[in-house]
Amino acid sequence: MADIKYSISDLIDDPSKKIKVVILQGQLDESNVDSFAPKIYEMINSMEPQTSVIFDFQGLTYLNSKSIGYIADFYNQITAKGGKIIIAKAANNIKDILNVVGMDQMIPLTQTMEEAKLMA
């Protein structure tokens, strides 16, 4: 089974914004995404309205199409609550697969966490 580690925290740099940061490390694939996704749904359900979510993908080395499907669903749920979703620091192979399925047309990708915070 592929290994995936995650952490969820509140970003408190800017008190005017409500931002959650999800840091992922490892590979997200068919073997683990169905176990991982409910953690994010739980986070979204407990978030206040207008909360944005930054996914820090710096440590993510693989992403399959089903995982992208979940990210699209996270996007729908987060934006429905008035928040934004941003993907930060993704490796080139991750950006490439997000690009080929058109996900980069829905979700902004940033090179740095600072850019992501500004967009949130």
Added chain:
Amino acid sequence: METISGQLGNAGEQKPVEIKIELPTNSYFMSGIRDFTLSLIENMTDFSSQWAYRFQSVVDELANNAIEHGSGPDDKILVTFFAIPNQEIRIIVEDHGHPTDPKNAEQVMAAMQANKNRDKDQFSIRGRGLAFIIDKWTDKLEITDRPNGGLRVCVTKFLNDEKFKTVEQSDDPKNLII
């Protein structure tokens, strides 16, 4: 993971290489198959890293589709890697069909076409693998019915295309360079 047969050639001798791997229908083994695919691409082709990662995704998506949609519990799928050095690399994935909801090749092709035409925000969790990742990152895609049930999906990437050896240059930040 159980290797049922293998024939390794030397790339310098230009002999075709065929490796067959029989997999239980459990995604537990897929990270190993991905690692193997990267190693195969590095040893058999002049692909850039970008294309090596792309082909890794293609193999992963093909196998996952066969496991989820073309197999039952305790079933097996067969993944065949076939490479003619400096000419082409071919991946064939064969399944036995889903026991309660089997799909034939025509139905799968129709579903793929529907997904290709779907708006990006109208997808369910599934549907992007075949319609985008496999279709856009391979040169030839053939889906056929197997005589005793199940599907045979064969993808080919031709190696003698110069564009796969170098990464496209562009000012567009979406044109990714590895």
